[in-house]
Structures are given as C-alpha cells and as structure tokens.
Amino acid sequence: MYNDEHNLYHYTYRKDGTEHTAEAPTAGPAVYREPWEAKPERKKKSRAGLKIAALALSCALLGGAAGAGVMWGVSRGGDEVNVQMSTRTPVKVNKVSVDGQKLLSDAENYAANVNSAVSINSSAASTNIFGQVVESASSGSGFIISQDGYIVTNHHVINGATSVKVTLYSGETYDATVIGGDEDYDIAVLKINATGLQSVVLGDSDSLNVGDHVLAVGNPLGELTFSMSGGMVSSVNRAINVDGTPFNMIQTDASINPGNSGGPLFNEYGEVVGIVSAKYSSYSSESVEGLGFAIPINDVWAMIEDIMTNGYVTNKPYLGATVGTMNAAMAQQTNLTEGVYVYSVEPGGAAEKAGLQVGDVITAIDGRTIASLEDLTAAKKGYAAGDTTAVTVFRGGEDIELQLTFGTLPDNQDNQHDATTSATQDQTGGYPGDLFDYFFGSRPGSGTAA
Template structure:
C-alpha cells in the first residue's frame, strides 16, 4: 500500500503502512506445509520442496552479497536463518567538474556539473474562443538551457509559439518572467531573456564529431512535472532527415528516453558539452507504436543563428529565394504536358527577389541545385538550410520542354517579413489560387502559360 499520498514513489508491504523498526527483518516462522492423510495417520511434511526453495533463496542472497562486494549480517547474532544480508557499501561521492572537452565524465558527473544550467519553461496562451465566445486559455511546458551568465536561454520555437506569458524556473527553484528575444520556425529555435545574473551557462560542443554509438544524455522536464530528469542512450544516427509537420529537419537520432516536456532541453555528450537541442520524438508511425526514436537539432546547425537572434532579434543571414513553390507530380506533368515528373514547381515569383533577379518564372520546375537533385519541395527546403544569404548557386530548371541553368545569389529574409506567413510561403507546398500573385500567378496566367505558351501580362 502507499503509506503517504504525498510520496507516490514510496512503497511498503506492511498492511498497516508502518515502517520496520530496524534493519533486521523478523520472520514469524519458517515456511511449512503439512497434509492430513486421515484419521490415525501422521501428517507428512513436504520437506523436499522446502529445501529447493531454501536453496534457491540462499543462492539469490549469496549471489547478491557477492555482487555487492561486502556484506554483513543485519542482526547481531549472525547465522540465524531469519537474518537478512545488508551491504555496508558507502555511497559514492559525485564531484562537480569543469567541462573542458578533454576529460570524459561519468553520467552522474555530467548531471551534477550541468543541472544548474538546465531550466524548466512554462507558458500560457490562448487558442481562439469557445462556443460562448470566451477566450480558451492554454498552458504548456518545456525545457531549455542557460546560454550566457546574464540570462539568455535557448529552447525550441514550438515550446514558446503563440505564448502570452513565459516563465523560466531554475534548478534552485527561482522563477523568472521571460521575454522572447526571437525565434525561427524553420530551425525550431528560440532565444529567451530573463533578468538574472551570475547564472551557470552550458559549454557548447562540436556536434559534427558525434559518431553512431556515442553515449548521449538528455536532461529536461518530461511531462512538465518530472523536472530536471536525466535519461541516457546512444546516438542511433547522425544527419537523419525527418519531416515534422511538413518541415524537413536534419537531426541527431537517439534511443534515449524523450517525452513531451523534454523539448528545448540540452543533449549532452560524455564530456558534458551540449551537442544538440532535444526537439522531437516518434511515438507512432503509420499506425504502429515505436520506441527509442528521439531526435535533437545539431548545435553546429543553429549556433550561429542563435547568436544572430541574440543580436538582431531574428536570423539575418537566412537564405531567401522568393518563390511560391510546390512539388511537381506525374499528375501535374500529364495535365500540363510536361516531360518532367519530379522537382519543385514555381507557382509565382516575388518581385525584386533573388529568384526574380535571376530570371525564374512561374511554371519553371527546379530539378537541381548545384550538384544536388531536387525531387520534392521538402528537398529544396532542406537543402536551402545549408546555404547562407549571399551564397551563389547554380539552379537547373525545366522550361518550355528543355533544361537550362541559371545563377542565383541567395537573398536574406526581409526583416519586416521574418516570422510572418509571407516569409514562409516559399517553404510550404502551395497550389495556385484565384486572384493575382506577384509576377503573375492567377489562374488565368497559369492557363495561358501552360496552354498558350506564355504569360498574359
């Protein structure tokens, strides 16, 4: 029975809920079994079975004592069959060590040396109105970690998305109101700021040095209640491409236990360095339950962007193409009489954008960027993350029955559109809509392009 409703993890087998008075456990009587064979017959004891049970229990106790290294009698009169062996091993002392990237640590040392850098994040927000027109309040929880001693905190964008209030709680229990400095949906990163000083920041590691089989340790707040929990596992894969709600990500895959509430927390290597930001977990796939599929964003992919957000409030060097795009399909090829069934179809081009300056047009199909083949819209979004604003790439496009190449210098996301839907339009599969888009894009324009060989401009 649970003898303390406030301590749900403590259990006693005593019916009255009491605790034993000392370490020696008394057994009222040895196990006996008798059988009455009828009048005038003496009851026979089944001693054979009792011996087997006693032998099995003795082996188990002796095996446990041998495994512990040192054992003593729990009672003062050793040798009694009702005594229980108790280990006299003293608890190991875990020391807090400096994270220097040179000396590997035990799991306990990684935790002790970094737990003060991990934070719990709770948010409140609203999600529209209910039947009575009242605002529906929402609450969520996540994790994060201290980036600088003066209070910059890193977490996932989806942890703080649409939040009205954000609170950050440190390991010592101190809670602060946090402001959102900036975030980026494409990379699922966010930077918060709390009014604090002399905090313990984490040490960043090189995620490119990770190998499959390396030991990693996530620390965070699973379920929002089991705060500052650590789990352990290995790197199952590096550079794993996954799709989260239509957005492709390059991830570190791990079999460490990750649950809701862990999002935004740090993934430590065996040297106590942060090599990833815990972001996602597959609990089911194609109606099948799965286990051991957790994912973290590699630090090398986002560290420069995090620093950019700290300085400018958004990612200034994020590459921007300026198109409304979608995946080319065989059905579209048959309908529009194209000879290509894969690639990125350009539905519209934003006036003055990098794509417009390079001569991309509505109806073009992007099939290759530099040396990388492009089969879907997600392929282009994932590849774009490997470039920065100002980089120049060679695009291979299909147009008017043939292939040609164009040089495009990636632009940067406009500051006034960062974080808005317009800045995301080139990263979401689109379909042509009625009405006019920039550089053509109406249904009439598309019809004339496909069937009359040009724009109606």
C-alpha cells in the same frame, strides 16, 4: 453454563446443567522460551524417510534463497533468517568542470549541467468563434547559454505565448522575455533578468558518431522536472519531416517525451551537441519507442547568435519566387513526376537575377536532388543570404544549370516563416495567377510570394 471460576468461557453441554467437578490443575510457574530456544524433546516414532525428504526440500529452498541474496539457516529447534546487508560505501559524486577533455560518468554529467537546464511554462489566450477567451498552457525545457540570462529552447514551446515563465533547478522562477525565434529551424531565444547563472558548454555536433552515448535533461510531461534519460546516437544527419517542415536531426534512443522539447542533449564530455526537438511515438497504426530527435547545435548556433543580436534570423536565404511541389496536372505538362515548380518570380529578386522563369522545374541544387518543396527547404538551410549555388532546372525538354545568389528576406516578410512555400489553389480550384496564365491564359489566382 458460564460460571466456571477457572474458565469464564467454559460451557457445559450436560442436559441437567451440572458441571464437571474435577479439580483444576494447580498452575505452576510460567516458563518463557525465546523463539530460537529448543523445545523439550518428545519421543517420536522413527520416520527416517520423512527426514530424508525434508532434508532434500530444505536444500532446494536454501539454493533458491541463496540466489536471491537471502540465507536461511535451519537449526534443530527452529528457523533462522539472516538478511545480507551491503557494506559498500556509497560513491560521492563530485561536481566537475566541463572542459571538453575529460569523459564524465552519467552522474558527473548531470551534476555538472543540471544547473544550466531550465523548465519553461508558457500560457496563451485566444478568442474562439463564439467570442469567448480561451486560455491554454504548455510546458517545455531549455538551457542557459550566458551568465546574464539568455536561454535557448524550441520555437514551438513558446509559439503564440502571452506569458513565459522560466524555473531554475534552484526553484527560482522568472518572467521571461521572448527575444525572437525561427519556426523553420524550431529555435527560440528567451531572456530572464538574472546574473551569475551557470551556462552550458557547447560541443561539436559534427563530431558525433553512431553509437556515442548521449544524455537528455528536461521537463518530461511538464511535471517530472530536471529528469535525465540516456541512450546512444542511433543516426546522424537523419532527415525527418515534422508537420511539413524538413529537419536534419540527430536520432537517439534516449527517452524523450512531451515537455523535453527545447532541452539540451549532452555528449559524454558534458557538452551540448543538440537541442531536443521531437519524438515519434507512433508511425501509421504501429506504436514505436526509442525514436528521439535533436537539432544539431552546429546547424543553428549562428542563427541563435543572430536572434540574440537582431531578434530574428537576418541571413536566411531568400529565393524570391513562389514555388511548390509538382502535382499530377503539372507532371502532364512537363513529363516529370517530381521536382519543384516555379509559379512566379519577383521582379529584381534572386530568382529573376539568376534567370529562373515561370514554369521552370527545379530538380537539383548544387548536385543535390530536389524532388519536393521539403527537399528545397532542407537544401536552403545549408545556405545564408549572399551564398551562390548551382541550380538545375528543367525547361523546354532539357536541363539547364543556373547560378543563383540567395537574397535577403525582405523586411515586410514574416521573419518567423520561410518565404518559400507552396502556392495554393484558390477556392474555385484554380492555380495561382502566374501559373494559370502560363498554361491557360489570364485568370486571377492566389499564391504565396517567396
């Protein structure tokens, strides 16, 4: 039954339904105790063994808790928890000027330079084979090089873009104009309509040593804007191949991800020593980490200035020939396994003036071995139009050294591409015209003029 006036939820299990008639105890005043107050002692049996075991267990727990920074105190009446709070005063990061003389902490480096870094978002529209307009978007990073709004980034960040927007650390967004760029060196210059901007301070990338500390600031994944990562210089003058184009790079283990491309790489003095350009996330079937790359600023600064003035690199060295890496058929004719084949030479061009002929194999430039077209392209990056160098070619079973003065890229050539490219076979499997004529007689073909 549920009719007990003292306990509405008391139920009787008696078959006859009667209730227990004992009087309910008289309620006394409620006694409140704080959790830490001792409870009334009760008489207990002596359990010395259990007390000793409990004491040993408590000591073990105290030791572990102390290692974790938390102290547990045991009193007679209960447990007490005390969390240790640090009283250290946070260090205030002062914004310092980059003068190339003072070593900066990572926090100071970031504070001094974050306003010079930018986030870049570009979009492009193209027509697919069905005649449909397809829009694409990409993100990257960059850095301000002048107070009136000139910005440096990678060429691949804005390549083919119909719209480019630049966002500053302050949150302001500007439409950007692409002044120009160069695909071979993966550099581009943008311009926004702004004044009074904070520009970076350029450093000397040639002074970097393996083990130097460097920092990258950028826009990883296109969303984590103005993030900074740090690491060391793993290698200098690292030759790598990116999509068939050779680059001389600074290798670093700083975390670099898609979206970081075009951002600045700072040394410990807060100076820009590189342009973040690529990251190898995999090699063959193996996953790798800690491989980031940046273009040395010394290698491209003259070209950046050239782009700012002329819209493209005007002093790129021009060979004036169609060349390509040796293949098996060519190797049989020359008994050479490596080198760069001369397919054709332009009348009046630098190659013809130097004495290069169809069928020559370029094996060295200024003593530097040339085993492939990539080697030749990388070697050319060390020269400008008008520079003279010694070119070693294999002809008629012997090595010949020629003096070649690089020419200037013709106006009708695409300034975004290095004109020295490998010659291609036509659809019937034939070689370019001049090469086929050299070996087999006249036959029409195709090739790329350099």
